[in-house]
Amino acid sequence: MISLNLKKKLKSAGGQMVLDLKLTIEKGQFVTLFGESGAGKTSTLRMLSGLLKPDSGLIEVGETTWFNSDENIDLKPQQRKVGYVFQDYALFPNMSVRQNLEYALHKGQDKAIIGELLQFAELNELEQRKPETLSGGQKQRVALARALVQRPEILILDEPLSALDLKMRIKLQEYLLQVHRKYKLTTILVSHDIGEIVKLSDKVFELHKGRVIKKGAAADFFGLNKTSAKFRFSGEVLKIQKEDVIYIVSVLIGNDIVRVVSDPIEAAQLKVGDQVLVASKAFNPIIQKL
């Protein structure tokens, strides 16, 4: 179990903010921190990994105390078993794929892990390539493999897929789940993509101005379990147009645009960019082999 109780004064775009956060994550869970920019998500993860020092508080991981301001305990980042993956990959441009991974080895660590990770990430054929010659998805697989070199217990994914196109995102989402299970990790994701969050995580914590304001199981959190409807998707409103006495709402679901007819009263509550649930009974859609 990971237990965080953190206080930290932060400078945000809107001035000063006091992060005051209590959070408990079960071992082996895949959780998501959700919330608008500046809510304190990345700061929380930086404090967990030892890159940012809390003003006061406690970080306990299993039986070990990583940080305790009262007892002056503050483990160095390299003593904390955390793998960190950033949106921008943060690979060393002058090193090959293999060298990027080897650089992460700690002193005296068996090199066998490098081969295992290269194979698992299907990077064997690319191991001598420099990052600049790789696609976005390949770079992110390298960054992920590098984060696993020191066999972390906790994997932190800070918007890891947001720079990738949809097809690559979906492929890497599957890969993240495989990694999470194979290496028995406790994984903490920061993401704004509701489909991605529901697909990957067991639990969601919403942060607002440095505090946890809501938590719950992923599908419940976004209200996807609120009806008996079985034909349901989450998406983003692209267009709302009036037609006769009704409105037609175009919604982006995955890489498909679907259109949903809406009563004026409902349409008045929607705006372009809103995340929405689209649902129907399983009895209504037709299905045909292509």
Add this chain to the structure above:
Amino acid sequence: MNSFPGHITDINTNGAMSIVGVEMDGGEKLMSIVIDTPESAPYLKMGNKVNVLFKELEVAVSTQTELDISIENRIAGKITNMEMGVLLSRLTLETSLGVVIAIISSMSVGKMGLGKGMNVMIMVKLNEIILAP
């Protein structure tokens, strides 16, 4: 979306599906078929409160009270407002459930001679009713 509160009074399960009877707060009874059972969906319990949801475009309107037709849910209503469009029309109906919105073709409105103040029956098939616990 038309949405009204009620509580569950009947659950008839066979395999993975159930037909659920809901007594509405106004006393009317509506039925819904769901791909769920009391085992798969704990909210399916006698007496439990649920909201009954159905889309405006799934509401059929009839001027006859006794129709021999395979639509299970029927409620009497009075047209209190009509907004006529070219293809579709939006009817506001006062019923024992509360205000129901029905969107039907303007063709039918004309053919049936529907107008403000008329008493009609509204009908919704049981596979069009969503339950929201």
